[in-house]
Amino acid sequence: MSGETAVLLRRAAESDALAAADVWLRSFSAALPTVARPRTDDEVRAYFRDVVVPSRETWVAEAGGAVVGVMVLDEGLLSQLYLDPGWRGRGLGDRFMAVAKERRPRGLTLWTFQVNKPAHRFYERHGFVAAEFTDGSDNEEREPDVRYVWRP
Template sequence: MNSAELVFRRADDSDAADLADVWLRSFTAALPTVRRAHSDDEVRDWFSYVVVPQYETWVAVAQGSVIGLMVLDGGELEQLYLDPSWRGRGLGDRFVDLAKQQRPGGLGLWTFQVNEPAQRFYERHGFVVVERTDGQHNEEREPDVRYAWRPQG
C-alpha cells in the first residue's frame, strides 16, 4: 500500500466505534494472557464518552477503514493499538514519529511486562525503562513497565 492510501488524522465522534473495535482486536491478539478489566461494551462506551471527546486521539485510515489509533494525554502516550493485520507494516513507527512531533519535549508510557514485542518496539524508538511494577496500580493487575523518551540535544 502506498502512503497516499493511508491517512493519519485526528479522530472525531464518528470514529469511536471503529476505534474501540480496533482496540479490542489488537488487545486480544497482542495480550492473550492479560485479563481485560472491562467488557466489550464498556470499552466501546469508554471510547465514545471518554477517549475521543477528552483526549488527543489520532486515527490511521486505509481504504476507508480504521486500522490504528494513538491517544495522547499531556506528556503520556496512553494508547497505541493497531489492527492485527497491520502489524509489522510501519504503521506503529509512523504513530510514534507523530507522537514525538506532537510532544517534542518528551513522552512517557506504560506497557505490560508480558508484551515483549511492544517493549522492543519502544526501545527501538529511543524509549528507556524508568520503572517496573507488580501491576497493583493498573486495572488488569498485570506487572507493567514504564518507559520515557526525551529528545536528544
C-alpha cells in the same frame, strides 16, 4: 504503491470512536491473550465514545475507509497505541510514533505490560528507556507493567 492501500493518519472524529475501540479490542486480544481485561467490550466502546475521543488527543490510521490503528496522547502520556493485527509490522506504528514525538517534542512517557515483549522492542527502537517496573497492583488488569520514558 503496488497493491498497498494508502494509509491516512488524522485526528479522530466522534464518528470514529466505535471503530477505534474495535481496533483496540482486536489488538489487545491478539497481542495480550494472557492479560485479563477488567472491562467488557461494550464498556471499552463506551469509554472511547464518552472519554477518549472527546477529551484526549486521539489519532486514527485509516485505510480503505476503515480505521486500522489508534493512538491517544494525554498530555505527556502516550496512553494508547494499538494497531489492527493485520497491520502490525507494516510501518504504521513508526508513523504514529513520529506524530507523537512531533506533538510532544519535550518528551513522552507510557506504560506497557511486562509480558508484551514486542511492544518493548518497538518502544526501545524508538528511543524509549524503561524507567520503572511494577507488580501490577496499581493497574486495573493487575498485570505487571513497565513505564517507558522518551526524552529528546
